[in-house]
Amino acid sequence: MATAKKSSARKSASKRVAKPRVKKSAPVLDEGPPAEPGTTSLVIVESPAKAKTIGKYLGRGYRVKATIGHVRDLPEKKIGIDIENGFEPEYVTIPGKEKTVAELKSAARGVREILLATDPDREGEAIAWHVAGQISRRNGPPVRRVLFHEITKDAVQSAISRAGMIDERKVDAQQARRVLDRLVGYKASPVLWKTVKKGISAGRVQTVALRLLVEREREINAFRAVEYWTVEALLAKDGQEFVAKLHHIDSKKAVIPNEDAAGKIVADLALRETFGITDVKRRERRKNAAPPFTTSTVQQEAAKKLGYGSKRTMRLAQDLYEGIELGSEGAVGLITYMRTDSTRISETSASQARDYVGTLFGKEFVSPSVQLFGDGKARNTQDAHEAVRPTDPTRRPDSIQRFLKPEQFRLYELIWKRFIASQMAPARFDTTTVDFDLSVPADTGLPPLPYLFRSTGSVMKFQGYLALYREAREEGDGHGRPLEEEQALPSMDVGENVPVRRITPSQHFTEPPPRYSEASLVKELERLGIGRPSTYASIISTLVDRRYAQLEQRRFFPTELGDQVERVMVKSFPDIFNVQFTSHMESDLDRIEEGQVNWRKMLTEFYGPFAASLKDADMEALIAEAHDLSALETERCPLDGGKLVARGGFFGPFIACENHPKLCKYTRPLRGDRKPAQLTDQICHECGGP
Ligand SMILES: [Zn+2]
Numbered sequence: 001m002a003t004a005k006k007s008s009a010r011k012s013a014s015k016r017v018a019k020p021r022v023k024k025s026a027p028v029l030d031e032g033p034p035a036e037p038g039t040t041s042l043v044i045v046e047s048p049a050k051a052k053t054i055g056k057y058l059g060r061g062y063r064v065k066a067t068i069g070h071v072r073d074l075p076e077k078k079i080g081i082d083i084e085n086g087f088e089p090e091y092v093t094i095p096g097k098e099k100t101v102a103e104l105k106s107a108a109r110g111v112r113e114i115l116l117a118t119d120p121d122r123e124g125e126a127i128a129w130h131v132a133g134q135i136s137r138r139n140g141p142p143v144r145r146v147l148f149h150e151i152t153k154d155a156v157q158s159a160i161s162r163a164g165m166i167d168e169r170k171v172d173a174q175q176a177r178r179v180l181d182r183l184v185g186y187k188a189s190p191v192l193w194k195t196v197k198k199g200i201s202a203g204r205v206q207t208v209a210l211r212l213l214v215e216r217e218r219e220i221n222a223f224r225a226v227e228y229w230t231v232e233a234l235l236a237k238d239g240q241e242f243v244a245k246l247h248h249i250d251s252k253k254a255v256i257p258n259e260d261a262a263g264k265i266v267a268d269l270a271l272r273e274t275f276g277i278t279d280v281k282r283r284e285r286r287k288n289a290a291p292p293f294t295t296s297t298v299q300q301e302a303a304k305k306l307g308y309g310s311k312r313t314m315r316l317a318q319d320l321y322e323g324i325e326l327g328s329e330g331a332v333g334l335i336t337y338m339r340t341d342s343t344r345i346s347e348t349s350a351s352q353a354r355d356y357v358g359t360l361f362g363k364e365f366v367s368p369s370v371q372l373f374g375d376g377k378a379r380n381t382q383d384a385h386e387a388v389r390p391t392d393p394t395r396r397p398d399s400i401q402r403f404l405k406p407e408q409f410r411l412y413e414l415i416w417k418r419f420i421a422s423q424m425a426p427a428r429f430d431t432t433t434v435d436f437d438l439s440v441p442a443d444t445g446l447p448p449l450p451y452l453f454r455s456t457g458s459v460m461k462f463q464g465y466l467a468l469y470r471e472a473r474e475e476g477d478g479h480g481r482p483l484e485e486e487q488a489l490p491s492m493d494v495g496e497n498v499p500v501r502r503i504t505p506s507q508h509f510t511e512p513p514p515r516y517s518e519a520s521l522v523k524e525l526e527r528l529g530i531g532r533p534s535t536y537a538s539i540i541s542t543l544v545d546r547r548y549a550q551l552e553q554r555r556f557f558p559t560e561l562g563d564q565v566e567r568v569m570v571k572s573f574p575d576i577f578n579v580q581f582t583s584h585m586e587s588d589l590d591r592i593e594e595g596q597v598n599w600r601k602m603l604t605e606f607y608g609p610f611a612a613s614l615k616d617a618d619m620e621a622l623i624a625e626a627h628d629l630s631a632l633e634t635e636r637c638p639l640d641g642g643k644l645v646a647r648g649g650f651f652g653p654f655i656a657c658e659n660h661p662k663l664c665k666y667t668r669p670l671r672g673d674r675k676p677a678q679l680t681d682q683i684c685h686e687c688g689g690p
Contacts, residue, residue: 038141042111044104046118046127050151053323053331054117057153058160065107067118071097072130074178079186087179087603091130101134108135115163117146120385121339121534122593126174129166150391151323151333173592176599180204180585180606184576187614191572194648195622196564204585206542207569207577208530213516213549213558214566223512229256231265233436233453234502235275237490241501244275244436244455251452262505268449274497275436275453285458286426287483289465291343291373292387292419295533296526298338300519301418304472306410307554310518310537314338316411317388326403333391334400335415339533340385341526343373345419349386352393353423361467367425389419417469424465429483431458434492442497457489476514515555529583564626571625573613619648627653627670639666646670 043064045051055064072091074080082088093101108114114135116128128145136143144163148155181204188202231246231254246254246265256262293301295314302313317338323331350370357366373387390412397413404412433456438449460466466484473482492498516524518540525531531539543549548562558566569577585606591597623629623646632644637657642664647656657666 038110038112040111041113041115042107042141043115043117043146044128044131046124047318047322049319049322049331053151053333054156056330057151057156063107063111065104067100067104067127067131068097070094070123070127070130071101071104071134074182079182081179081182083183083607086600087607089175089179093134104131105135108141111141113141114143115146115160116143116166117148117159119339120147120149120337122170122174122177123534125167125170126178129168129171132166149385150336151321152391155391169595170593172599173589176592176602177589179603183603183607183610187610188569188573188576191614191617191622192565192568193650193652194619195568195653196626197561198650198652200546200561200565202565202569203539203542204576205531205535205539205582206546206548207566208579208582209521209525209539210543210548210558210562210566211570211577211579212521212524213543213556214563216513216515217558217563220512220515225509225511227258228508228510229258229262230254230506230508231256231262232504232506233269233275233500234504235455235498236501237492237496237498240488240490242455242457242487242489244434244453246451247435247454248452250450254451256505259505259507262507265451266503266505268451269500269503271446272438272444272449272500274442274444274499275438276440276442277434277492277494277496277498278437278440279433279435280492280494281433283431284461285429285431285483287429287464287466288426289367289421289424289469290418290471291371292345292389292422293415294341294343294387295339296341296522296536298388298415299522299536301472302411302414303517303519303522303554304474305414306407308407308411309541309551310522311541312407313411314537316408317415319408320412320415324400324403324408326400334395334412336386336389336391338388340388341533342385343387344385345371345373345387345389345422347372349389349393349419350423353420356393357420357424361424364462365424365464365467367423367465371423373422387419388415390416393420421465421469424468425462427460427464427466427484428462429458429460431456431483431486432489432492434489436498444497455489456486458483458486459488460484474517474519476517476520515557517554517556518551521556528579529586530579532586567625568622571622572617573610575609575613619653620646623648623653623670637664637666640664642666 039061041062043051043054043058043062044067045054045064046067046069048066048068051064051066055062058064071094073094074089075092076095080090080092082090114132116131118124118127118131125145132143143166145166146159146163148159184204185201189200192200192202233244233246235242235244246256248254249256249265256265290297298317299310299313302308303310306313308316317335320334321336321338323333325331347370350372354366354370393416395416397409397416400412401409433454436453436455438451438453441448460483470484514520521540522536525536525539543556543562544551547559548565549556549558551557575581588597588602592599592602627646629646632646632655635644636642637644637659639657640659640663642657642659644655645658647654647660647667653670655668655670657664660667
């Protein structure tokens with residue numbers, strides 16, 4: 001298998017011999033006679049913490065070195081892509097990394113073999129490839145790629161025994177992503193400088209995420225609250241109070257538009273001292289535990305439960321993955337790799353969790369069958385991974401709390417509980433629906449009324465997984481209360497008359513859709529297929545870092561700048577900055593990784609329409625999109641009376657005389673950025689103001 005792969009790599013290398021990438025930086029794999037074998041192996045990882053944990057497991061005969069992230073990248077000061085020549089990237093050593101590269105080179109001399117053990121995803125593969133390109137020599141020690149998804153003694157040792165080759169397709173997917181982002185950043189940002197503000201930048205995926213925020217804001221602004229009323233009856237049986245809601249009027253869903261309508265209903269009911277029960281439905285409902293965490297769900301849940309931003313969650317998860325010093329036990333990787341879109345778990349970890357649940361809670365709390373959460377056909381290729389779970393399910397959070405920082409502890413506890421709960425039995429509820437149909441003639445002598453009141457209740461019969469873990473909820477997470485929070489009902493039978501204590505009408509208004517939170521934005525990015533486990537956190541933090549959006553009370557508000565950037569980018573590149581296209585690009589990147597798409601071909605297909613939109617950009621129209629230019633219509637040039645127009649300059653948009661620059665010199669900066677927020681005729685339902 002490895003031999004076959006090697007020879008095909010050699011064949012394609014000789015075919016593409018004109019391509020500079022192959023000559024310049026492709027790793028020279030172990031061809032030719034080996035050098036004098038040394039006595040130690042060099043292991044290369046990307047972080048010092050990971051180096052430390054791994055070093056402890058490998059012991060003598062291994063030296064572990066850290067690259068501290070990427071060592072090679074596109075140059076900072078120019079685009080660094082030869083667009084005409086197959087989008088050939090021109091990689092340089094990242095400024096400040098020269099010393100690291102030199103150290104790695106010298107450490108590689110005379111070793112038995114070089115093991116590249118960077119993270120098991122695209123970025124990790126690319127780091128390994130770049131490092132190999134720098135340190136491998138013909139006739140030098142063999143270079144191998146090592147993949148592990150958790151940093152534990154067993155996982156590391158078995159990964160080393162299965163060392164393989166660098167996955168060139170993964171590297172290609174990473175290069176394609178890097179080149180795409182660079183092309184967009186380099187070519188689209190100048191459009192923003194000329195039309196909005198000098199120095200700001202456009203991101204390929206961030207712009208689409210920004211678009212979601214801005215469009216939501218527009219929906220909220222356009223939203224008209226509609227008044228409606230509800231009528232509730234407070235009933236009591238055997239001293240237990242409960243609520244029934246007016247559900248139907250004339251056998252149709254109750255619609256009560258205003259106070260008069262509500263008042264009429266209340267008046268109709270004035271003489272009713274009891275409601276007769278006309279129907280009782282009971283059934284058992286089960287609620288299953290959620291699957292273990294993926295990157296997206298751990299970010300969502302940590303945002304809701306712990307108030308952590310995505311970036312913070314990922315940083316803490318990385319600490320836990322790379323290894324924490326546990327006293328005399330030394331450094332241990334506490335969770336599996338945190339960038340994953342898989343909920344799959346290993347059988348070993350599942351059975352460990354089940355044993356543990358049995359001991360801790362009792363047999364009846366263990367889920368009836370083993371849950372491995374393999375979702376069959378994976379949605380994309382990052383699904384070679386497992387879910388984010390504790391590496392050792394028996395390592396209880398409280399048993400290691402003293403070794404963790406409080407914020408690390410809270411995240412570990414969340415991951416641990418979610419995982420253990422996923423092997424626990426469903427919670428069981430008795431749910432009851434009781435109808436009080438007042439159109440059914442009652443023996444009270446009162447005339448029938450066209451109203452049906454309904455009361456629903458649920459009682460937990462068995463806690464199941466809820467004994468350990470409850471999913472968090474926030475505004476916008478769907479309707480209705482979770483079963484465990486519903487009211488309990490007294491036991492009731494058809495034909496009984498239940499005393500009415502009070503009838504309460506209440507006024508409501510329909511609500512606009514909520515602004516995105518970090519949790520709901522991550523969820524939406526995942527649902528739309530834009531972004532990937534490795535990018536959710538940076539997409540979100542970039543929006544805030546660039547001041548295109550700000551978080552207030554954990555909700556995203558696009559800023560005026562963000563709004564301008566969105567308008568200009570969507571108008572200039574309607575085919576690029578849309579959800580469908582971006583999601584298509586993301587899946588093309590996955591397909592490059594699967595070997596189904598050629599990365600240069602994918603870039604060519606992207607670049608054609610992109611370059612066409614660039615050429616078509618009408619600066620004046622774009623400036624008008626971002627700024628309010630209505631005042632210019634009545635104003636004239638103070639020098640020669642010419643009309644005033646907006647122009648895009650290298651230092652930002654400006655106002656100039658129509659005769660500029662040939663006949664007139666008049667220019668001034670464009671200020672007063674955008675149209676002031678317009679008052680709508682919408683009434684605030686908090687204060688009643690406009
Ligand atoms: Zn003029």
